[in-house]
Amino acid sequence: MARKRFDDSNCSVARALNEVGDWWSLLIILHAMYGTRRFVDFERQLGIAKNILGDRLTRLVDNRVLRKVDVGEHGSRFEYRLTEKGQDLFPVVIALRQWGDKWNPVSDESQLDLRDRATGRAVQPVTVQDADGNPLTIRDVFVPDEPGTKTA
Amino acid sequence: MARKRFDDSNCSVARALNEVGDWWSLLIILHAMYGTRRFVDFERQLGIAKNILGDRLTRLVDNRVLRKVDVGEHGSRFEYRLTEKGQDLFPVVIALRQWGDKWNPVSDESQLDLRDRATGRAVQPVTVQDADGNPLTIRDVFVPDEPGTKTA
DNA sequence: TAATCTGGTTTTAAAATGCAACCTAATTCG
DNA sequence: CGAATTAGGTTGCATTTTAAAACCAGATTA
Numbered sequence: 074m075a076r077k078r079f080d081d082s083n084c085s086v087a088r089a090l091n092e093v094g095d096w097w098s099l100l101i102i103l104h105a106m107y108g109t110r111r112f113v114d115f116e117r118q119l120g121i122a123k124n125i126l127g128d129r130l131t132r133l134v135d136n137r138v139l140r141k142v143d144v145g146e147h148g149s150r151f152e153y154r155l156t157e158k159g160q161d162l163f164p165v166v167i168a169l170r171q172w173g174d175k176w177n178p179v180s181d182e183s184q185l186d187l188r189d190r191a192t193g194r195a196v197q198p199v200t201v202q203d204a205d206g207n208p209l210t211i212r213d214v215f216v217p218d219e220p221g222t223k224t225a
Numbered sequence: 226m227a228r229k230r231f232d233d234s235n236c237s238v239a240r241a242l243n244e245v246g247d248w249w250s251l252l253i254i255l256h257a258m259y260g261t262r263r264f265v266d267f268e269r270q271l272g273i274a275k276n277i278l279g280d281r282l283t284r285l286v287d288n289r290v291l292r293k294v295d296v297g298e299h300g301s302r303f304e305y306r307l308t309e310k311g312q313d314l315f316p317v318v319i320a321l322r323q324w325g326d327k328w329n330p331v332s333d334e335s336q337l338d339l340r341d342r343a344t345g346r347a348v349q350p351v352t353v354q355d356a357d358g359n360p361l362t363i364r365d366v367f368v369p370d371e372p373g374t375k376t377a
Numbered sequence: 378t379a380a381t382c383t384g385g386t387t388t389t390a391a392a393a394t395g396c397a398a399c400c401t402a403a404t405t406c407g
Numbered sequence: 408c409g410a411a412t413t414a415g416g417t418t419g420c421a422t423t424t425t426a427a428a429a430c431c432a433g434a435t436t437a
Contacts, residue, residue: 084252090248096246096394099242107368111415161324163353170237170238172316185368187353188366189355189366190367200351204349206349209341214342216339228423229394276385299433
């Protein structure tokens with residue numbers, strides 16, 4: 074049967090996963106953040122089939138995560154660039170990357186070394202923080218009221 | 226053909242997606258963070274088919290994101306609980322939720338209202354921060370050297 | 378003791394994936 | 408200039424995944 078979709082779910086995580094929650098989309102976004110813009114470059118870097126790549130790019134453009142920009146003189150060269158919405162996935166991608174580095178490190182020691190352009194210092198681990206900037210774990214937070222089944 | 230796997234990828238995002246990057250796994254983790262522990266509760270809350278749920282739970286247990294705890298007197302009641310590794314996905318899930326709330330809000334105004342248990346104040350948006358705690362956008366950071374094709 | 382709950386496994390279909398082949402327009406190379 | 412290559416796809420086909428429903432066995436409850 075068809076994969077279940079969550080377009081109308083009242084859980085925003087479900088709706089977010091609907092847009093970027095498949096195997097390739099987040100990797101495409103990651104590479105776009107690293108600077109990749111062209112169809113063939115995504116294809117080569119990711120090792121993804123052309124039809125799947127085309128489908129994902131189209132869907133990401135439809136969802137306004139990427140936008141397709143015509144860069145050819147005679148209109149046959151394109152670039153896929155992150156929109157503001159797409160760039161806003163930065164914390165998600167970095168948090169996921171840090172999680173992967175922490176829990177499934179590769180011997181090769183290719184930990185993410187992301188640095189502040191202004192100071193050259195490494196960025197901090199992404200955390201959920203209270204109003205004062207102190208990191209919070211899941212045990213430190215609660216959701217006021219919310220009947221329970223609202224998040225399915 | 227089979228879905229491509231990235232177990233051996235030297236990109237930790239790819240490897241992370243291998244563990245939690247499908248449609249259901251992150252939703253299961255989200256609900257586990259909200260307190261769900263039992264097979265039937267996941268089933269009912271998510272509206273997921275039993276076979277898929279079983280498969281995902283097994284895989285999450287294999288990957289040590291969840292652990293299966295025997296809570297029955299005669300060994301037939303189980304709970305699936307987040308491990309530390311699973312709890313560590315908290316920033317990822319919250320960042321994704323905030324992104325969804327921001328870019329695909331639902332009229333119903335069910336924005337995430339997550340509060341610090343100690344103070345009752347709302348948590349901050351998840352951001353990537355420099356060493357001083359200032360938020361950074363993707364344009365503010367760089368990756369030192371890294372030949373380029375290392376992240377596929 | 379019967380009914381129900383829990384936690385699954387087993388079919389069976391529709392759909393998604395991946396590969397290879399093909400295709401057209403533009404660009405580069407000799 | 409002509410030929411080869413590049414960019415950006417589309418199409419067909421075999422293989423997997425998925426989802427739904429049926430079924431099932433061991434506890435628990437009525």
